[in-house]
Amino acid sequence: MICSDFKDFISLDTAELEFIAEEEIVDIIPTIRLEEFKTITGTIGPFEPPNKTTVPLWVALHFKDRKECVICLPGWMNAGYLQDVLQHERTTPTFMPLPFYYSEVAHLLLSAAHDDFQNADTIRSLVADIEMVRKGKLESELSKLSEEHELIQLDNLGSIEVNMHRAFLTKSMEIFRALDPKPEGDLGDTRQQVVTEVMQQSQKSRRPPIKASSSQASSSQPSSSSRFSAEQALPSSLSPPPVFPSMNIKPIQRK
Template structure:
């Protein structure tokens, strides 16, 4: 049985993955450590901060057992700086995500060092970079504003800035599509978030498929034209040979 869903992650699946992102909380009640699939959490001792998965932090917030500390990039000052970067200094590219140097370097079982990727990096905790949007920035901000708006300073202004940033980035993505062609050119999507990719994948793949069909028809027309020119040259050569034979006779 074939699935009717398009290839790639759906927005709901992207939001589900975002729930594994680590956020910082301030517990209001003591709570013993929990054994989760991702490992054992630290005991919650007020008012010591600790990092937990987003889904658990929201659960504790709704039970009034903890407050969520918004990441630095979700403050008004940081969003205003990001919006300025998106509109003025990055006319054709997106503001870059947190640099690998700001991410903790880890070591695998063979001793080789590597940089972990989302959601295994603390790009949404209280120690995150303030002027860079992480991979799950949109869905993270929506969940925090929905579940913990009282923990966010000036949530109405934050919503407005997030909407402006989103509109600027979507317009920029539509502009990037104009660079797609069959001449080997492409477009870079560095810094694009997970939800932006999930929502735009259908549009981008549709454009690319349309360009491929156009290129295929152009290529077929070029081949037909070359075949016709080749046939014309052959007929002309045969006519010249026939005229030479007639002259000789």
């Protein structure tokens, strides 16, 4: 099965998730002038202080490490908004919409640019609380999976929640399929039916062979008795090759 082939590396560690999250977009205020430059993902810049510039997170972290910019706090990382998100997560069964890499982006920004943000410690504490509450809600929803409840709807999950339970869920589905052979049998029957229909259509659409005249057939082909016995020797799935008439080409006489 596919799950067996990928179960050893289906989950990513924190460093890998943060590396992927560095493609997220943030605003910075550069402290240097710099012309635009091109990357694989597109053109970045130009940089004209004190104007804001939108850049990938990895560029912002690079400039911040060189003390060449101030990173602007993303709107969703405002302490008041995070407090509302935490209240919603604690009081409702649904998940509040957040950026998919909210946890990784918050960790990277608070680690590299905490001096650019007011209430950095409060923001860090709120993000950690949101992670814990969402983790508990997700585990509670997954515990409802049973024979009576085969489906659950989980919207607005982040990468940290998905990656946390991805290996467990895929392995569980693999075990379920192994214990219940019915889906496998149905799939096999359907596949065989499709193959049969395709073969039948191929036989119908095959171009019939070109028949030769009796004189040409007698000169260029074996007798009818030998031809009939040769066709009988062929498997039923094969058909004899088409017979093409011979062509008499007269040489061109030069004057």
